[in-house]
Amino acid sequence: MSLIQVMKLVKTYHSGGETVRAVDGVSLGIEIGEFVAITGTSGSGKSTLLTMLGGLNEPASGRISVDEIDIYRLSVEQRADFRKEYIGFVFQAFHLLPYLNVLENVMIPLAISRLSAAAKKEKAMLLLEKVGLHDKALRLPNELSGGEQERVAIARALVNDPPIILADEPTGNLDSATSGIVMELFSRLNKEGQTVVMVTHDEQNLSYATRQINLKDGRLSGGCRVAAV
Amino acid sequence: MKLYHISLNSLLRRKARMFFLLAGLLIAVSTVVLLMSIGQTMNEDIANKLDEYGANILIVPRSDELSLSYGGMAVSGVSFDVTPLLQDDVAKIREIKNRDNIKIVSPKLLNVADVQQKKVMVVGVHFNEEITLKKWWSIIGDVPEKEDEALIGVDVKRKLQLGLGQIVLINGTPFRVSGILNESGSQDDQLVFIDLERAQRLFNKGSEISLIEVAALCYDCPIEDIVAQASDKLPGARVTAIQQTIKSKMKSIHQFERFSLGISVVILFVAILIVFTTMSASVNERKKEIGIFRAMGYRQSHIIRIILQEAFLLSTLAGLAGYFLGVSVSGYAGSWIGADQVNVHIDSTIMALSLLISVVIGLGASFYPAIKAARLDPTVSLQSL
Ligand SMILES: Nc1ncnc2c1ncn2[C@@H]1O[C@H](COP(=O)(O)OP(=O)(O)O)[C@@H](O)[C@H]1O
Numbered sequence: 379m380s381l382i383q384v385m386k387l388v389k390t391y392h393s394g395g396e397t398v399r400a401v402d403g404v405s406l407g408i409e410i411g412e413f414v415a416i417t418g419t420s421g422s423g424k425s426t427l428l429t430m431l432g433g434l435n436e437p438a439s440g441r442i443s444v445d446e447i448d449i450y451r452l453s454v455e456q457r458a459d460f461r462k463e464y465i466g467f468v469f470q471a472f473h474l475l476p477y478l479n480v481l482e483n484v485m486i487p488l489a490i491s492r493l494s495a496a497a498k499k500e501k502a503m504l505l506l507e508k509v510g511l512h513d514k515a516l517r518l519p520n521e522l523s524g525g526e527q528e529r530v531a532i533a534r535a536l537v538n539d540p541p542i543i544l545a546d547e548p549t550g551n552l553d554s555a556t557s558g559i560v561m562e563l564f565s566r567l568n569k570e571g572q573t574v575v576m577v578t579h580d581e582q583n584l585s586y587a588t589r590q591i592n593l594k595d596g597r598l599s600g601g602c603r604v605a606a607v
Numbered sequence: 608m609k610l611y612h613i614s615l616n617s618l619l620r621r622k623a624r625m626f627f628l629l630a631g632l633l634i635a636v637s638t639v640v641l642l643m644s645i646g647q648t649m650n651e652d653i654a655n656k657l658d659e660y661g662a663n664i665l666i667v668p669r670s671d672e673l674s675l676s677y678g679g680m681a682v683s684g685v686s687f688d689v690t691p692l693l694q695d696d697v698a699k700i701r702e703i704k705n706r707d708n709i710k711i712v713s714p715k716l717l718n719v720a721d722v723q724q725k726k727v728m729v730v731g732v733h734f735n736e737e738i739t740l741k742k743w744w745s746i747i748g749d750v751p752e753k754e755d756e757a758l759i760g761v762d763v764k765r766k767l768q769l770g771l772g773q774i775v776l777i778n779g780t781p782f783r784v785s786g787i788l789n790e791s792g793s794q795d796d797q798l799v800f801i802d803l804e805r806a807q808r809l810f811n812k813g814s815e816i817s818l819i820e821v822a823a824l825c826y827d828c829p830i831e832d833i834v835a836q837a838s839d840k841l842p843g844a845r846v847t848a849i850q851q852t853i854k855s856k857m858k859s860i861h862q863f864e865r866f867s868l869g870i871s872v873v874i875l876f877v878a879i880l881i882v883f884t885t886m887s888a889s890v891n892e893r894k895k896e897i898g899i900f901r902a903m904g905y906r907q908s909h910i911i912r913i914i915l916q917e918a919f920l921l922s923t924l925a926g927l928a929g930y931f932l933g934v935s936v937s938g939y940a941g942s943w944i945g946a947d948q949v950n951v952h953i954d955s956t957i958m959a960l961s962l963l964i965s966v967v968i969g970l971g972a973s974f975y976p977a978i979k980a981a982r983l984d985p986t987v988s989l990q991s992l
C-alpha cells in the first residue's frame with residue numbers, strides 16, 4: 379500500500395453565498411521516496427490539497443490515509459501528534475519566527491518533544507549543517523537572505539525526521555539562482571530517501587521531481603509525467 | 608528549548624504591547640495594595656491610640672432606681688440605699704481572665720456637697736489614674752497632690768468666682784484650688800475633683816465607691832467579653848460598655864474598608880478588561896505564528912500553554928512590582944490620612960495576596976483568548992502569506 383493514499387477527496391469553500399469546490403474528487407497514491415510536483419494555475423486547488431495531505435485541513439468528503447492511518451478520523455489533538463510525527467511543512471513565505479534565532483527556529487518542533495536540551499541542540503545543529511547554515515545558527519532570521527531563510531525553514535521541517543516533506547512553492551519568493559540551490563537541496567534529500575510533495579508553478583523545478591500531478595479547477599488533469607531519471 | 612522559551616522570547620519581542628498589560632495590572636495591584644495598607648495602617652493606628660479614648664466600661668451598683676447621671680449614664684445608688692461598691696471591688700476587676708487588657712481602673716465617689724453655699728457635685732478620684740484616663744484634660748495649675756487640694760471644672764470656677772490657689776469650703780472643710788480644668792465640653796466642667804479617700808472621709812462613706820470607670824484596651828477582642836467577665840466577678844454591680852469616640856472612629860474605618868473594597872472591585876474589573884483586550888489583540892497579531900506552531904505538530908493545548916505562560920510571567924511580575932509600588936506609596940499616603948505612625952513593612956500575607964490577585968486576573972482574563980488562539984484554523988492563518 380502507498381505511503382499516502384488519497385480517495386475521492388473533496389474540499390468546498392463557501393464565500394459570499396457561492397460554493398467553491400477547491401478540490402473536487404481527487405484520488406491518488408504517493409509512494410515512499412517519490413518527489414511529487416503538484417502543478418496548476420493559481421486557484422486550481424494546489425495549496426488546499428497540500429494542507430489536506432498534511433492533516434491541517436479537513437476535507438468535505440473523501441479520505442486520506444498516511445501509513446495506513448485515516449488521518450481525518452483522528453481527533454484534533456491526535457492529528458497534531460500525527461503532523462509532528464509524519465509531516466514537515468515548508469512554506470513559500472518561510473514563516474520563521476522573527477524573535478527566535480536560526481537555531482531556535484529549527485528547534486521549534488522539538489520544543490514539545492521530550493529530548494534533552496543537549497540532544498535538541500545537537501539535532502538542530504546537525505540539520506543546519508545539512509542545509510549549510512551551521513555558521514549562522516545564532517543569527518536572527520532578518521539577518522539572512524531569502525534563500526538562507528528558506529533553507530532554515532527546510533531544516534526546521536526535517537528536524538523531527540518526518541517521513542514526508544510538504545512544500546508549498548518553496549522557491550516562489552526566490553530568484554532563479556537561489557531557487558536552484560534550494561531545489562538541489564530538496565533533490566539531495568529525496569535521493570537520500572526522503573518523500574517530497576511540492577507545489578510549484580516553476581517549470582525549472584519540474585526536472586527535480588519524479589512525478590508531476592497537474593490540477594485544474596480542483597481536479598487531476600492530463601497524464602502523470604514521470605521524470606526520466 | 609522548551610515552550611516557556613518561546614513564551615519568554617515572544618514577550619521580549621512584543622515589549623510595547625506587553626508593557627501596556629503589565630502597567631495595567633501593576634497599577635491595579637498597587638492601588639489595591641495601597642488601599643489595603645491604608646486600611647491596615649488606620650487599624651493599627653487606632654489600636655495604638657486606644658488608650659486615648661478614655662473609659663469604655665462603667666461599673667455601678669445594681670439598682671432599679673435611677674438617680675444621678677454621670678457621663679450620660681444613669682448612676683444609681685448615689686443617694687439611695689443600695690449595696691454600694693466597695694474599695695475591694697476595685698481589685699477584683701484586676702482578676703478577670705482578660706486582665707491584661709485592663710489598662711486603667713478609676714474608682715469614683717460622687718456626692719453633692721455645699722461648695723460656697725451652692726450645691727455642686729464633688730467627685731473623689733485617684734488623680735494619677737484619672738489623668739491617664741482623661742488624656743484630653745487640659746489643666747491650668749497643678750493636679751492636686753495633697754489631700755486638701757481640689758481640681759475644679761471651668762463652670763464651677765465661673766459660677767463661684769474662684770481662682771487658682773484660692774481656698775474653697777466643701778461642706779465646711781477648706782480645700783485649696785490647685786488646678787482648674789479647661790473647658791472640656793463634658794460634665795467634668797461642672798465638677799469639683801478631690802482625692803477619693805479624702806472624699807470618703809468627708810462624706811462619711813467608709814470605703815464606698817459610686818462607680819468605677821475602666822479603660823480596657825482590647826482592639827480585637829469584643830468588649831462584651833470583658834464586660835461579662837467583670838460582671839461575674841462583681842455580682843452586685845452593673846457593668847456596662849459605654850459608647851464612645853472609638854466606636855465612631857472604628858465605624859469610619861469600616862466605612863473606609865467598604866469603600867476600598869468597592870474601589871478595588873472596580874479597579875480589578877478594569878484590569879481584567881485590560882488583560883483581556885491586550886491578550887486578544889496579541890492573539891490576533893500572532894495568528895500566523897500560531898498557524899506555524901500548529902503545522903509543526905503543536906497541539907491546541909500547547910498553544911494554550913504558550914499563551915497562559917506569557918500571562919503568568921507578566922502577572923507574576925506585575926503582582927510583585929505592584930505590591931512594592933503600593934507599599935511605598937502607602938508610606939506617603941499614611942501621613943496624608945492623618946495616621947501618626949505609618950509602619951511601612953513587608954507583609955507577606957498582602958504580598959502573597961497581591962501576587963495571587965494578579966496571577967488569577969492575568970490567567971483568568973487570558974483564558975478565553977488562549978482558547979480562541981488554540982482553535983484558530985491554521986490554514987486560514989497561513990494562507991494570506
Ligand atoms: N479559506 C478559504 N476560503 C474560501 N475560499 C478559499 C479558501 N482557501 C482557498 N479558497 C479558494 O479555493 C480555491 C483553491 O485555492 P488554493 O488551494 O489556494 O489554490 P492554489 O494554491 O492552487 O492557488 C481558490 O478558488 C481559492 O479562492
Ligand SMILES: [Mg+2]
Pocket residue numbers: 424425426
Ligand atoms: Mg497556493
